[in-house]
Amino acid sequence: MTVEWKESALQQYIDDQIEESLTLEYKAAGAFKKAYKEKTEITKDVSAMANSAGGILIYGIAEYKSLDKKHLPEKITPLDRKEFSKEWLEQVINNIQPRMNDLLIHPVSLSSGPEDVAYVVEIPQSTTAHQATDKRYYKRLNFVAEAMDDYEIRDILNRQSVPDALVEFGFDNLQPVEHTYLLKVYVINQGPAVIEHFQLEFTFPYVVGYERVFIQSHDNIDLRSDGNADYVITYRSKSVLFPNEKREIGHEMNWRYRMDSEKYAKLGAFDLRPGFSATRKDTVFVQWTLYADNMPPKKGRVPFRELHQF
Numbered sequence: 001m002t003v004e005w006k007e008s009a010l011q012q013y014i015d016d017q018i019e020e021s022l023t024l025e026y027k028a029a030g031a032f033k034k035a036y037k038e039k040t041e042i043t044k045d046v047s048a049m050a051n052s053a054g055g056i057l058i059y060g061i062a063e064y065k066s067l068d069k070k071h072l073p074e075k076i077t078p079l080d081r082k083e084f085s086k087e088w089l090e091q092v093i094n095n096i097q098p099r100m101n102d103l104l105i106h107p108v109s110l111s112s113g114p115e116d117v118a119y120v121v122e123i124p125q126s127t128t129a130h131q132a133t134d135k136r137y138y139k140r141l142n143f144v145a146e147a148m149d150d151y152e153i154r155d156i157l158n159r160q161s162v163p164d165a166l167v168e169f170g171f172d173n174l175q176p177v178e179h180t181y182l183l184k185v186y187v188i189n190q191g192p193a194v195i196e197h198f199q200l201e202f203t204f205p206y207v208v209g210y211e212r213v214f215i216q217s218h219d220n221i222d223l224r225s226d227g228n229a230d231y232v233i234t235y236r237s238k239s240v241l242f243p244n245e246k247r248e249i250g251h252e253m254n255w256r257y258r259m260d261s262e263k264y265a266k267l268g269a270f271d272l273r274p275g276f277s278a279t280r281k282d283t284v285f286v287q288w289t290l291y292a293d294n295m296p297p298k299k300g301r302v303p304f305r306e307l308h309q310f
Contacts, residue, residue: 005106005120010061013073020063020071020143023055028062029077032084039092040133046103046123047096047130048138048145051156054125055140059089060108060118071143078116081107089119097131127192129156163295164191165241167200167288169302179259179310180211185250187241187290195241195292202288204231204255205304207266211256221253241292259310267304 003009013026020026025045031038049055064074086107093103102124110116129137129148137153138145148156170184185202189195203226204210210231220236235249267284285301292298 005108007076007108007110007118010058010076010108010118010120013058013061014075017072021055022140023049023053025049025055025057025140025143026061026063026073027057027059029060029079031059032079032089039095042089042092043096043132044134044136044138044145046093046100046121047132048140049123050100050103050126050130051138051148052125052140054123057121057123058118059121060110076110076112076118078110078112079118081115081117084117086119089121093121095133098128100126100130125159126156127160129153160192161294162191163189163193163195163198163292165189165195165198165290165292165295166298167202167290167300169286169288169307171307173309174256176309179308181257181259181308183250183253183255183257183307184248185235185253186246186248187237188246189241189243189292192243193293194243195237195295198237198241198290198292200235200249200288200290202233202286204233204257204286205267205284206230207284208257208259208263208304211258218252257308259308264310 018024027045031041033039045057049057060077060079061073062075062077064070064072086105089105093100093105100123104122106120106122108118108120110118131137137148139148139152140146166188168186168188170186172182172184174180174182183204185200187198187200206225220238222234224232224234226232233253233255235253237249241247284304286304286307287301288299290298
């Protein structure tokens, strides 16, 4: 996260009345006590956020108590740095099992006193299930930490083994005068698991066509037409895709296409001119489906207007 955590940043949350959410929670100074109950609550809140989508916990901001402003920040409530140090908070959080190594704690000095402080805890989404000190697993639901069911714990444990990949499209302008383009296709492994095999299938508008340099001899690339007379290209991987790897596979397909006035006029019936909304139902899209090992299939689409500069 890029926020510089100062008192002014905390005050901005209050001034803007930023409501709590799945990824944001406020805790007043009273949440910090050295009794077992309060320390357990801290481990519940932190582990629940990690088990869900990750997010930010701010210790030192109180919410309104009135029902009509519930979950809205009211004011800063300072903590005593001498009584509750950053190290003390770290020790409490480290009782969560397994330990959370990527968590960040930001002490925020406050103008109300030399020892006054708030703590901002940045919590990444976990790749495993974390257990609070009461031996239970929690999730964020409706602004609170709730105990998880067995199947939910299993789903979290699968985060590390189930791939998380996505697709991006782009183009190279090979011949600006002739408006000839090379389609660029990226498959990105944004998860922690190695992807052994993936298959990408996408459509390309028939009215645009392609230059006859498509390498059909590749045994991992197929070309056919669908019921709408669009082209359907299927690409199958030949090697593993490592975590954080972004692979450009368009060069293998060498899919080249050219725009001219006639094609543009035909596409104009679909409002592909600049400035028209890409959400219109009659917009031409490149639609894709990605399969990767045991990942549920992912689907998406890209307005064709984003793949040329005619």
